[in-house]
Amino acid sequence: MTPAARFSIPADHPSLPGHFPGRPVVPGVVLLDLILDAAAQACPGWRVAGLPAVKFLRPVLPGQEVVIRLQAAAERMGVSCTVDGQEVLRGTLALVALGAAREIAPGIATAGASMAATGPA
Secondary structure (H helix, E strand, C coil): CEEEEEECCCCCCCCCCCCCCCCCCCCHHHHHHHHHHHHHHHCCCEEEEEEEEEEECCCCCCCCCEEEEEEEECCEEEEEEEECCEEEEEEEEEEEECCCCEEEECCEEECCCCCCCCCCC
């Protein structure tokens, strides 16, 4: 996998108070947001349509440098995050081409397709 981004979350980040008192841990949603940003920059013309598999392996602490690695293949992207060489997150992102119509449920389209219902109202 190719390194796509590096980041650290500062101790004064607004998501940290209360997560968890006395031992702050970077929330998984913050990691996922940064992964989605890195994926968007790595694959222009595509967007993330889902997260079919994501596993948090170790906590990330404020100030730790996280390295995001991505590997695109077909309509999937493998993702791995490490801190000091230790894997902290591993997963797969589902991708869809921008402008491509795709139904996620009957009558509900994504990726810039018309959101009009396809069946009777």
